[in-house]
Amino acid sequence: MKDKASFPILLVDDEEQILFSTSITLRSAGFGSVLTESDSRQVMGILSRREIALVVLDLYMPHLPGYELLKEIVDQFPQIPVIIMTAANEVELAVECMKAGAFDYLVKPAETTRLIASVAKAQELLMLRSEITSLREQMLSGKLKNAGAFAQMITRNPRMYGAFQYLEAVAASPQPVLISGETGVGKELAARAVHELSGRKGKFIAINIAGLDDMVVSDTLFGHRRGAYTGADRDREGLVAQAAGGTLFLDEIGDMELASQVKLLRLLQEQEYYPLGSDSPRRADVRIVAASNRNLQQMVTDNTFRRDLFYRIGTHSVTIPPLRDRREDLPLLLDFFLEEAAISLGKRKPTPPPELCSYLATYDFPGNIRELRAMVYDAVAQHESKMLSLDSFRQAIQHVRTLQQSTPLAFLGDQDPCTPHIGRMPTLQEAEESLITHALERAGGNQGIAATYLGISRQALNKRLSRKAVA
DSSP, rough: OOOGOOOEEEEEOSSSHHHHHHEEEEEEETTOOOOEESSSSGGGHHHHSSSSEEEOSSSSSSSSSSSHHHHHHHHHHHSSSSEESSSSHHHHHHHHHHTTTTTEEESSSOOOHHHHHHHHHHHHHEEEEEHHHHHHHHHOOOOTTTTTTTTTSSSOOOOHHHHHHHHHHHHHSSEEEEEEEETTOOOOHHHHHHHHHOOOOSSSSEEEEETTTTHHHHHHEEEOOOOOTOOOOEEEEHHHHHHTTTTTEETGGOOOOOHHHHHHHHHHHHEEEEBTSSSSOOOOOOOOEEEESSSSSHHHHHSOOOOHHHHHHHHHHEEOOOGGGGGGHHHHHHHHHHHHHHHTTTOOBBBOOTTHHHHHSSSSSTTTHHHHHHHHHHHHHHHSSSSOOOOHHHHHHHHHHHHHHHHGGGGGGOTTTOOOSSOOOOOHHHHHHHHHHHHHHHHTTHHHHHHHHSSOOOOHHHHHHHHHHHH
């Protein structure tokens, strides 16, 4: 569905003055594609030849009365909503029109806010219908129409494909998109894919909100006028203006101060904003895509994020799963980053050791894809032989685990000596067997990796396993 500026509206009225004033009202509200017709006999032909998304129709006209025309439109073009705008303030007539299929009924002279709200509601309804249809087609086909848009997001995970299908279905909508997920999962890549699929001709501009106070956010997004503050010696456009006709990506929106949230809400609701130092609002033509690694729903409960902004920014929302929930992607990502790192560093692509993927699969990757990429680059930078060494991966993972400062026996639950235990204390032999069993489970049965977890050699682990088997 088209955005506000190109949403095609047809005004039908035999009074030229009404057509002119209504057209100006809608254009001032951002609806740039407004057609007018004073002869009701021409309307059906126009609908057949041109793409029209909404009709605003008078009832009392010569030649073909508006009520008859309404029934024809509903019969032949049921997908086009019709707003009746007439001087007849009659309840019975309004009821008859609604029964005949009218979307809304307005009495002339219609209040500007009422007219604009009704047209905006019709546009939202059409967008919703379009998105549901597109999403249904995507889910039924199980395929992406534009898989190339997600080429940078390497995956074979079904949840990731589901997220891609959803983003492809809603990409053409002008409504905001909220992308949730932990740090490093690829939220900005998903946002760029949405922009590419949207067909918007403007730029994709990204900004990280984290750590920016209200003054900096306002100046960065909305710009300023000369003299707005000390040092503002000339006008400067903000990112909203720079992204006109395109997409503005707001990363870490959960860190936005409440004062800034109010201004963003106005931008989303009214499609306008005030540059610093200006008393006149500016119209905005930008699609907002936001991302957060925080639980915004919980922040709403804690009164640290505005409820109205949460529901507005999350018109379309999707969650990118963390790497630990898509371990089947590890071989693909590892191969991709090995090649990328080798080209970047001017080296030949090394061969990874057979046990590397199994070893990496035992790690939770709190930094997700970004952390894996950094590990691979570090390993390729250090390697000198044909076979890639496992040592740099072990050191990086061990360093993170040391920082986490988890108790060695945390997996034993109530048997952990650091917490109150229920029942008897396990014997040393039982504790050893539990540790070995747990290490082997985490290592996927790989004894070399399990020995690394336990801090012993593989030969020492083999001896303990043999002793256990004999016992």
